[in-house]
Amino acid sequence: EGMPYAQPPVGDLRFKAPQPPQPWENVRSAKEFGPKCYQYDLFMEKGKRDGSEDCLYLNVYTPDIKPDKPLPVMFWIHGGGFVSGAGDDDEYGPKLLIRKDVVVVTINYRLEVLGFLCLDTEDVPGNAGLKDQV
Numbered sequence: 001e002g003m004p005y006a007q008p009p010v011g012d013l014r015f016k017a018p019q020p021p022q023p024w025e026n027v028r029s030a031k032e033f034g035p036k037c038y039q040y041d042l043f044m045e046k047g048k049r050d051g052s053e054d055c056l057y058l059n060v061y062t063p064d065i066k067p068d069k070p071l072p073v074m075f076w077i078h079g080g081g082f083v084s085g086a087g088d089d090d091e092y093g094p095k096l097l098i099r100k101d102v103v104v105v106t107i108n109y110r111l112e113v114l115g116f117l118c119l120d121t122e123d124v125p126g127n128a129g130l131k132d133q134v
Contacts, residue, residue, distance in 0.1 A: 003058050034108065061104040062098070073105060
């Protein structure tokens, strides 16, 4: 859980295509989810925004760390109309698939204006959220 797949999209990278993550030394703990991408809470508190700009993390769920045989991998991109959701949502949890011997990978991607604003310029070329998914 919570493994970065790109550099934090902040500052000069805010609206740009994702860049490879910075390498780290030693073992990186991945026992907690990375932050969700900024989003308006459509269903709970009115006007509440939740999340972080540093949100490009993926989660890997496996039924066994050392399986006896290779397992199929399912890459799941959450729904939410490009304005809400996250790879760690309970609704998209991997519990059923893990019981079926499937490795499940989920991601967070930039949402709303941070993911889909397009000014057709070099600084804000558009569709960063889709580029996160590729």
